[in-house]
Amino acid sequence: IQNLFIWNRLFLLVFCNSTESLIYFSLAVLQALEDGLKRADADPSVKAVTICGENGKFSAGADIRGFSSPNKQGLGLGPIVSLIERSEKPVVAAIEGIALGGGLEVTLGCHYRIAHVQARMGLPEVTIGLLPGAEGTQRLPRLIGVPAALDIITTGRHISASEALKLGLVDEVVEENTVEAAIRLANRLIGQPLGHRRLSLKPVPKLPNMEAFLTEALVKVKKRAQGCLAPELCFQAIKAATEQPFADGVRKERELFNILLTSGQAKALQYAFFAERAVEKWTTPSGASWKTASPQPIRKAAVIGLGTMGRGIVTSLVKAKIPVVALEQDLEYLNTGRKAVMLLLEREAMKMEQGGQTLDFNNPARLQFAVDFDVLRDVDLVIEAVFENMALKKEIFNKLSRICKPEAFLCTNTSALNIDEIASVTSRPQQVIGTHFFSPAHVMRLLEIIYGRHTSPTTIATAMQLAKVMKKVGVVVGNCFGFVGNRMMFPYVQQAVFLLEEGSRPEDVDQVLEDFGFKIGPFRMSDLAGLDVGWRSRKDQGLTGPTLAPGTSARQRHGYRYSPLPDLLCEKGRFGQKTGKGWYQYEKAGGRTAKPDPWIHSFLSEYRDTHQIKTRFIDQEEILERCLFTLINEGFDILAEGIASGPEHLDVVYINGYGWPKHRGGPMFYASTVGLPNILAKLQKYSEIHPDVPQLRPSAFLKKLVAMGNPPLNDWMSYLHRQSNKL
Numbered sequence: 131i132q133n134l135f136i137w138n139r140l141f142l143l144v145f146c147n148s149t150e151s152l153i154y155f156s157l158a159v160l161q162a163l164e165d166g167l168k169r170a171d172a173d174p175s176v177k178a179v180t181i182c183g184e185n186g187k188f189s190a191g192a193d194i195r196g197f198s199s200p201n202k203q204g205l206g207l208g209p210i211v212s213l214i215e216r217s218e219k220p221v222v223a224a225i226e227g228i229a230l231g232g233g234l235e236v237t238l239g240c241h242y243r244i245a246h247v248q249a250r251m252g253l254p255e256v257t258i259g260l261l262p263g264a265e266g267t268q269r270l271p272r273l274i275g276v277p278a279a280l281d282i283i284t285t286g287r288h289i290s291a292s293e294a295l296k297l298g299l300v301d302e303v304v305e306e307n308t309v310e311a312a313i314r315l316a317n318r319l320i321g322q323p324l325g326h327r328r329l330s331l332k333p334v335p336k337l338p339n340m341e342a343f344l345t346e347a348l349v350k351v352k353k354r355a356q357g358c359l360a361p362e363l364c365f366q367a368i369k370a371a372t373e374q375p376f377a378d379g380v381r382k383e384r385e386l387f388n389i390l391l392t393s394g395q396a397k398a399l400q401y402a403f404f405a406e407r408a409v410e411k412w413t414t415p416s417g418a419s420w421k422t423a424s425p426q427p428i429r430k431a432a433v434i435g436l437g438t439m440g441r442g443i444v445t446s447l448v449k450a451k452i453p454v455v456a457l458e459q460d461l462e463y464l465n466t467g468r469k470a471v472m473l474l475l476e477r478e479a480m481k482m483e484q485g486g487q488t489l490d491f492n493n494p495a496r497l498q499f500a501v502d503f504d505v506l507r508d509v510d511l512v513i514e515a516v517f518e519n520m521a522l523k524k525e526i527f528n529k530l531s532r533i534c535k536p537e538a539f540l541c542t543n544t545s546a547l548n549i550d551e552i553a554s555v556t557s558r559p560q561q562v563i564g565t566h567f568f569s570p571a572h573v574m575r576l577l578e579i580i581y582g583r584h585t586s587p588t589t590i591a592t593a594m595q596l597a598k599v600m601k602k603v604g605v606v607v608g609n610c611f612g613f614v615g616n617r618m619m620f621p622y623v624q625q626a627v628f629l630l631e632e633g634s635r636p637e638d639v640d641q642v643l644e645d646f647g648f649k650i651g652p653f654r655m656s657d658l659a660g661l662d663v664g665w666r667s668r669k670d671q672g673l674t675g676p677t678l679a680p681g682t683s684a685r686q687r688h689g690y691r692y693s694p695l696p697d698l699l700c701e702k703g704r705f706g707q708k709t710g711k712g713w714y715q716y717e718k719a720g721g722r723t724a725k726p727d728p729w730i731h732s733f734l735s736e737y738r739d740t741h742q743i744k745t746r747f748i749d750q751e752e753i754l755e756r757c758l759f760t761l762i763n764e765g766f767d768i769l770a771e772g773i774a775s776g777p778e779h780l781d782v783v784y785i786n787g788y789g790w791p792k793h794r795g796g797p798m799f800y801a802s803t804v805g806l807p808n809i810l811a812k813l814q815k816y817s818e819i820h821p822d823v824p825q826l827r828p829s830a831f832l833k834k835l836v837a838m839g840n841p842p843l844n845d846w847m848s849y850l851h852r853q854s855n856k857l
C-alpha cells in the first residue's frame with residue numbers, strides 16, 4: 131500500500147493505494163506511515179523526509195466508511211501527526227491535487243508545506259458531522275490564527291493553493307513538479323533547527339478582543355448550522371485551543387470528536403455523502419445504466435423562455451462555460467429577460483472574483499439573445515423553460531423537432547407534466563427528456579432528470595453529464611405526476627393545510643417543521659413560490675375554478691377530503707410574497723419578511739365556523755408526524771413503482787431541492803431511524819381518524835418491509851421483485 135524510497139539521503143513517503151484513484155487512509159496506510167516514519171528516524175543515513183501522494187493527489191483523508199465500522203479506522207491518525215512533528219529530521223509535505231481532512235492534518239505535522247498551484251486543501255470533516263480529530267483543531271489556529279481557522283474548520287470549504295499561501299497555511303506554491311521542489315527544500319533544511327516549525331509548541335496568535343470575537347463567532351456558527359451539531363463542536367474545539375495548552379486542547383478535541391462520532395447526525399451526513407455519489411450511478415427499470423451509456427458532448431445549448439427559471443438556467447450554463455443562446459417570444463420579453471440575466475451574471479462574476487476566478491459573459495460567442503427559432507439550428511441541446519402549460523410546451527416541442535438538427539437533445543423544464551405527452555409531438559422522442567431545475571436555478575444544486583417511455587440511455591447520460599458540468603446533482607427518475615420531489619411534497623403540503631382547517635395556524639406548522647430543520651416551513655415556502663402556481667395547476671386539473679361541476683362539495687373531490695383554503699386565498703389576490711400577502715403578511719409586495727397575519731387568523735376561524743369544524747389544539751408531535759409520514763409514505767409508493775431506483779435517490783432530491791436538513795439524512799433515511807414499524811403504526815392511527823385521506827393509508831411496500839422485520843435501508847430494494855414504471 132505504501133512505497134518507501136531511500137534516495138539521496140532523503141526518505142520519500144508516498145501514499146498510494148493500488149485499487150482507488152483517491153488516497154484515503156485505511157488502517158494499513160496508517161500503519162505503513164507510522165512504520166515508515168520510525169524507519170526514517172532510526173536510519174542515520176536518512177537526513178530528511180518528504181511526504182507526498184501517488185498520481186498527483188496527496189490525500190482525501192480518512193476512509194469515511196471506516197467511521198461506522200467497529201474498529202473505527204482513522205482514529206489513530208493524531209499520534210502519527212505528532213510523530214511526524216517530533217521528528218528530528220526535517221519533514222516536508224508535497225501537496226498535489228487534494229489534501230483534505232486527515233490528509234491536511236498530516237501536513238500540519240510536517241515542518242514545511244509546499245503546494246502545487248492547482249492543489250485544493252480543506253478540513254471538510256464538519257460536512258460529514260465530525261471535526262478534524264487528528265489534532266487539526268489545535269494546530270491550524272496556531273498556524274493561521276483563530277478567525278481563518280474557524281472559517282475553514284466550521285464551513286469545511288476547500289481553499290485554493292493561492293489562498294493557502296496568503297493565509298500562511300503553505301510555505302510555497304509551485305507551478306511545476308511539487309515533489310521535486312519539496313525534495314530540494316528538504317535537502318536545504320538538513321541540519322537546520324526545527325523547533326520553531328513544530329506547531330504544537332507555538333502559541334495561538336492573540337487577538338486584541340478574543341473573547342468578544344469568539345462570542346460573536348459562536349452566534350454566527352450556530353445560525354448557519356441550523357440544528358447541525360458539528361459546527362458548534364468544531365467551534366468549541368478551536369476555543370479550547372485559545373484557552374488551554376496543546377495537550378489539553380487535544381484531549382478536549384478527542385472528547386468532542388467522540389460525541390460527534392456517536393451522534394446520529396454524523397451517520398446521517400456520511401450516508402448523505404455516499405448517497406450523492408450513488409445517484410451518479412443511475413439505472414432504469416428497463417436495464418439502461420451509467421455503465422453502458424455514453425454522454426454526447428454539448429458544445430452549444432439554448433434556453434427557451436427567460437422567466438425566473440430560464441434566467442437561472444442561462445446563468446448556470448454560462449458559468450459552466452457552455453455557449454448558450456437565450457430565446458424569448460418577442461423583443462419586449464427578450465429585453466426584460468436580457469437585463470435580468472446580465473444582472474445575475476454580474477453578481478455571479480463578482481462572487482467568483484472574490485475566489486480569484488473570472489466569468490466571461492460579454493462575449494457573443496458565449497451568450498447570445500434572440501427571438502427567432504432559426505438560431506437553434508446548430509445547437510446540441512435545448513432546454514425549454516416556458517411556464518407550465520402542456521399546450522404551449524407541445525407547440526414549442528413540435529417546432530423544435532422541425533428546426534433543430536436531428537441529433538439535438540430536447541429538454542423540458544417541468545415540475546410535473548407528462549414527458550411522454552411532450553415527446554409525442556416530436557419526431558425524436560428518444561432524445562426528449564425532463565430536466566426539472568429548482569429555483570433559483572443558478573443556485574439550487576438539484577436537477578431531477580426524468581426519462582420518458584422512449585428516452586434513450588444516451589439522452590439520460592447526456593443530461594447527467596450536463597448536470598455534472600453545471601455543478602448540480604442530477605437524479606434520474608421516472609415519469610409520473612410531480613416526479614419524485616413534488617409528488618412527495620403534495621401530501622406534505624396537503625396535511626399542513628388540513629391542520630389549519632383543524633385548528634393550527636400557519637406559523638405553528640412552519641415553526642414545528644423549521645425546528646425539525648427545514649430551511650422554511652410549508653407556508654413560508656408556498657408564499658415564496660407563489661400560491662398562484664398551485665392554483666393554476668388545480669384549475670387545470672378541474673379541482674377548482676370554472677370547470678368545477680356545480681354542486682361539488684366545498685371540502686371533497688372525487689369522494690376524498692379536499693381543502694379549498696389555498697384557492698380561497700388566491701381568489702382574494704393573496705399570492706404570497708409577490709403580492710405582499712399570502713399565508714403571512716409582508717412589508718410590501720415583493721417583501722421577504724413574513725409576519726403572522728391577524729387577518730388569516732380570523733379568516734380561518736370564520737372558515738371553521740362556516741364548515742362547522744370543531745377547533746382543537748394540535749400538538750407538535752401530530753404536526754410533525756402527519757406532514758413527514760405522509761411524505762415518506764408517498765416515497766415508499768414511488769420506490770415500489772420503480773420511479774426511483776433506491777431510497778438514496780429520494781433523499782438526495784429532498785436534501786438538495788427541498789431544504790430537508792442534511793443532518794437528518796433525507797426522508798427515507800430518517801424513516802429508517804424512526805423505525806418503519808413506528809411509521810406504519812402512526813399512519814394506521816391517523817388513517818383511522820381521517821379515512822377520507824388516502825395519503826394517510828400506509829403504502830403496501832411499507833407494510834411489506836415491516837412484515838419482513840424492518841430490514842436496513844440498504845436492503846429495502848431487494849424486497850421488490852419486479853419494478854414497473856406506471857406510465
Ligand SMILES: CC/C=C\C/C=C/C(=O)SCCNC(=O)CCNC(=O)[C@H](O)C(C)(C)COP(=O)(O)OP(=O)(O)OC[C@H]1O[C@@H](n2cnc3c(N)ncnc32)[C@H](O)[C@@H]1OP(=O)(O)O
Pocket residue numbers: 152154190191192193194195204205206207208228230231232233254255258262263264387404407408
Ligand atoms: C480521530 C481522528 C479522526 C479523523 C482524522 C481524519 C478524518 C478525515 O479525514 S474525514 C474525511 C475527510 N475527507 C473528506 O471529507 C473528503 C471527501 N471526499 C470528497 O470531498 C471528494 O470525494 C473529493 C473532493 C476528494 C474528490 O471528488 P471527486 O473527484 O468528485 O470524486 P468523488 O467525490 O466522486 O469520489 C470518488 C470516489 O471516492 C470516494 N471517496 C472520496 N473520498 C473518500 C473518503 N474520504 N473516504 C471514503 N471514500 C471516499 C467516493 O465515495 C467515490 O466513491 P465511488 O466511486 O464508489 O462513488
